[in-house]
Amino acid sequence: MYCGLKLDDEATLATALALDVNGFVQKPFKAPILIKRLLIALSETVSESLDHLYSDVVIDVDRLQLGAHYQPKPTTHQAQHIPLERREKYTVVSLFQLRPDMQLAEDIKTKSGTVLLSAGFTLNQTRVHRMWELEGNLEKTSFRVLAGFSAG
Structure with missing residues (x-):
């Protein structure tokens, strides 16, 4: 349907x-x-399956589509998005220096402003590879990640 x-x-x-x-x-x-x-x-x-415990995952499709114009709605699932403290240190790395377990300090967006990955997201290998594949469609090719992650 x-x-x-x-x-x-x-x-x-x-x-x-x-x-x-x-x-x-x-x-x-x-x-x-x-x-x-x-x-x-x-x-x-x-x-x-009764053998596995599942939990709800909130996916905010509005944020993906509205990008910078997004105004979040308060929900009971606020704990899923961990806001970055303004005092936290960050490091700028190039697209091809992104590695699994790095935590984004800014949104990764397309040239049209669509948010692909939100600030606070912890990268995994699949997401890193997807970002490499989308290089030509990204707003920029260097990103802030929380300090403490080496790009090497």
Whole structure:
């Protein structure tokens, strides 16, 4: 069932990254195919195993789509986003110096302002590789990360 959303390539990619559905993104990236795969995946019936405990994860799609114009809504899940203290030290590293376990001190955005990764996000290998692949579409190619992480 198509919910009437019209997503451009960039918004679809940002949503796919936020939902961590990397297995659905085929290269070269084509929005209609990805939208179809996302809709199929989201419409599947899932039964949770009693052997595993699951917790809610809040994904704020509005922030991904609105970028710099985003005004957060207060929620009970504020603990999931750890705000950076203004006094915290940061280091500037280039795109290709990003490594797993680095924590972003600023948002990583596309040239159009779509937020791909929020400040406070701790990178993993998959995200680092995705950022390398998107080099030509990023707003800039050097980023602030919290101090204490070496780029080597």
